[in-house]
Structure formats: structure tokens, C-alpha cells
Amino acid sequence: MRRSALGRSWPNAIAVVLVIFFAFPVYWMVSTAFKKTTDIISKTPVFIPLNGTLEHFTTATGADQFWSFVANSFIVTVVAVAASLVIATAAAFAVTRMRFRGRKAFVLVVMVAQMAPWEVMSISIYMIVRDNDMLNSLVPLTLFYMMMVLPFTIWTLRGFMAAVPKELEESAMVDGCSRFQAFMRVIFPLLVPGLMSTSLFGFITAWNELPLVLVLNKATGPGTAQTLPLWLTSFQTTFGDDWGATMAASTLFALPVLVVFFLFQRKAVGGLTDGAVKG
């Protein structure tokens, strides 16, 4: 395609501005976390922290029960995502490979459930959990996070499963596989990208969630069941003006998601956007 030098340079100029706009907050978070306090509160912002320090990370990781909240977040997220993958795989298989009464209704419910107003249901969830004496426990959190990602997981896996030709499975069964074996040997390997993209989405959702944990697991003190988002909001209140520590804490919190995102990015983003837009 023919394009003049001028015609090429203005998109690039806009792109540079956009790169700064989108990346700067993230850069500013990470760089502040490494800056000496004197640099953070200097009259002129220090844009490149040449003589950095790890002191803020020590403050953040040394904060009360930090590691137990890390563990809580990981347990809740991993269990919720794994459970939803198992449940969704079974459901998606039934929906794509079998014909039965109520199949369409089920698919419709899954679609609507993706828009569930979790944010406004926190009051009743609190009552339910309290009446069952489960406040300040990881169990209800895990269950609700699992439910939050389940409809999307079913929806996405259904799409991926429908893409696997039936003939592959049938020929495996002709060769003597049971239906389950045919599924495990033929369909499952082809589902891996789908499983990856949905787990990425689930990971972000569960890792991120604030409203429910804010309501259910407010209790502080030893052995409490807070997760990192809640820890981070209370950290910000406690450490107030200590922006270095707050940014170090935010960096530590964001890091796993950023890492997972970039690791899975190539395979996952296509499926992620695809599934989500079908929403």
C-alpha cells in the first residue's frame, strides 16, 4: 500500500502519546515502589529512579499477615478457577454433544448469568453466609468466585468444543475407546487453549474481587480470611501518606496477574475477547 511519509507519521505520533497514556500509570506505580522516600516527596518528580531501594517492598511484605493474605488469595483463586473448569467442561460437553430437553433453556440461562449483578447482591450474600456461620471463612468466597466465573467458562468452552469435529471423536470410539476415553484423548487436548483463556479470565476475576470480601471477611486479627484486594485497601488507609509502601504493595498485588497475562497472552487473548464479546 502506498502511503506518504506524512501520512505515516501522524498515526505514529498519536501512538506514542497513547503508549505513554496507557503505560505511564503502571510505570509510575512500579517506579515509585523503588524510589527513596526523599525522591517520592521531592518537589520535582523523579522520573527515573537511579538510586533505588527495596525498602518499600520490605515494608509491604513485613506488614501484618501479608503472607497469609497472599496464601488466602492464591487458594481462593486457584480452587475457584479449577472447580469452575471441571463443572464447565462437563456442562459444555453435554450442551455441544448431546441433545436433550431443556438444552436451549440452559444455554440461555448461562448467557444471562454472565450479567449477574454481583455488586448489588452483597447484602443478601452477607445474610446467607452469616446465617450459616461462615463469615470470615474462605469457603463461601471460593464458592461465590467459582460461580462468578462459571457462566463465562461454560460459554467459552462450549464454543471451543463445538469447533472440534465430531468425526474425530466418533472414529476414536470406532477404534474401541469409550465415550469418556474418546473425550480425554481427542477433545481434551484440543481444548487446552480454551481452558487457558478461560482460566486467565477466571484468575483475574477472582484475584480482583473486592465487594464480596469487603462484606464477608472484614474481621482483622490473626487467622483471618482476608484476601489481597481487601488487604491492599486497608493497607492504603493504614499507610496513608507512605506512597512508596502503598505502591510497592500495589505492585506485589498486580504482579501475578501481569505475569499470568503475559505468559498466556498469545494463546489466550483471542479466546478471551472472543468469548467475552459473545457475552
Add this chain to the structure above:
Amino acid sequence: MAVQSEPVRAKSPGAGVGADAPKGVRPSAGPGLLSRSTPYLLLLPAVVATLALLCWPLVETVILSFQNLNKRQLILHQTEWNGFKNYTDQLTSSEFWHTTGRSVAFTALNVALIMVFGTLVGLLLDRLGKRMRLALQIALMLAWAMPFVAQTTVFTWLFDSRYGVVNWFLDKLGWHSMAAYNWYSSQLSTFFVIMLLLVWGSIPFVAFNMYAALTTIPKELYEAARLDGAGSYKVFTSVIFPTLKPFFLGTTFLEVIWIFKCFTQVYAINAGGPQRLTETLPVYAFIEGMGNQHYGVGAAIAVLTILMLSVLMSYYFRIIIKQEDEL
């Protein structure tokens, strides 16, 4: 479903095709009761989870909304029914209607900004050279992958009154009165920060989808339009927009729903302050319900919010179904 455009579908082949079982499927083999019930057994966990974890809280929200339930009743485990009082109280209170109006305006403005700029960024991605595109994609992904709570703390820091880099920058630009400006002191400026945060965090999703959709529009369509002498704007209105209409529709509605019910960013920036002036409906429901311990009232607000969402969703589903018919 029809929300995604044809091209997006092509990205992961066959997604969405399975809405109707492929022809020639063996009706779940065998005459036995067991094999006939197999699909139901496979669906059972999903159905049980949905009933217990989604439907139950929904029903409970409705039940609570008809109760006079405050801190006292909560501690004493009392159930005091008070009919529609929570609803009539809300529907006649000016605060509720202010919050509703604010929520609607907030949603409309944010979604408009997100869609317009997201589309423009998507179009730009399509025009850029390889290296610049990669740079922009990485920047977008950084914003996209940042957890909400981390996003919020970073924006609070950027807009900090004393050491925030935004104030420093505005001061350097010659706007000296902004040097120590407290962004969280007024309704409009707090909303400005929240809006910037939401737009910043939401554009990547729209832009990536837009770009993915664009890459699959057949080149001949562009060429035909160019031969007819169409400029960029005309190409957009006569080729891109009509082709990607389902995409625009679907993404807009998703954003409407996400922004309308978004809680974390609005709450975590300034907890609905100053003077409760930045409360949107979900935050209002939360603060009335959990914060002020008027659980019944909070539930009523939640039900009203859900009703508004349902109206939006039904409108959306009608369009989808209509589109399916047209195809």
C-alpha cells in the same frame, strides 16, 4: 450468539456455532435410563451451583427488600415485614432519584467515551507499523491486566494533592492554582478521576476487539470503497460500521452493563464522597445497606438496580433476537 461479528468468530473457529446441536448427532445413545440421563448428570453440578450461589442470593435480596431490617433486627435475628415501605420510601426520596440520574449520566458519558476512543484506538492499531503496533498493544495490555484495586491505588497516587505527578504537570503547564489541588474535594473533580480511571482501564478491551474484528474485513470491500472515491470517514461509515454493527452493539451493551454496576473503582477512589456526591446506584445500595446498616433498604435499592439492569438486558436480547431473524 450474534453479538460477535463474523470476523471475530473466525478468530477461534466454530465458537458460537454450536448453539444448535450439529445435525446427525446420535440422540444420546442407547435406550437405557442411565444414558438418557447422562446430559442431565453432566449439567447437574452447574445447575446446583447456579441455584445455590446465584438464584438463592437473588431471591434473598428480594425477600430482604420487604423487611424492616436494621442493626437491631440483625443482631436479634428478628424478621419484621414492612411491605412495600422500603420501595415507596426510595421511590419518593429525592436522594434516590439524584443517585439514579447520576448513575445514568455517569454510565452514558463513560460508555460513550470508551466506545469512541476504543474504536479509534482499534482503528489506529490497524494502521500502525509492526513495531509501533506491538508497543501500543503492550501498553494497552498493561492497563487491561491491572487489577481494579491496584488501578485505583495508582490513580489515587497520580492525583495526590501534594506529591501527585498530575498536579505537578498541570503546575508546569502554567496552571499554578492546580499545584496543590485536592481532587477529592468536589463532586466533579472526583468524578473526573473515576472517569479517567474507568476509560483508561476499559479502552483496551474495546480496542483489542475492534482490531481483531477489523483484521478480518475482506480487503476487497475497502478497495471497492476507495475506487468509489471514499475517504477515511466514508470508509468507516459505509464499510466498517455496517460490517461490524453486531460488534458495536454487543460491546456497547457489555460496557453499559459493566459501567452501570461497577463498584470497586467508584468505591475505592473516595468511598462515594465527598458528602456522598459520587455514589452511583451500586455504591448507594452498599453504603445504605452495609455502611449505615439499613439492610432492608439496601436490598430494596439493589432490587431496583437489578430491575433497571434487566430492562437494559431485555432490550439487548430483543435486538439480538431480531438480528438472528434478519440473518
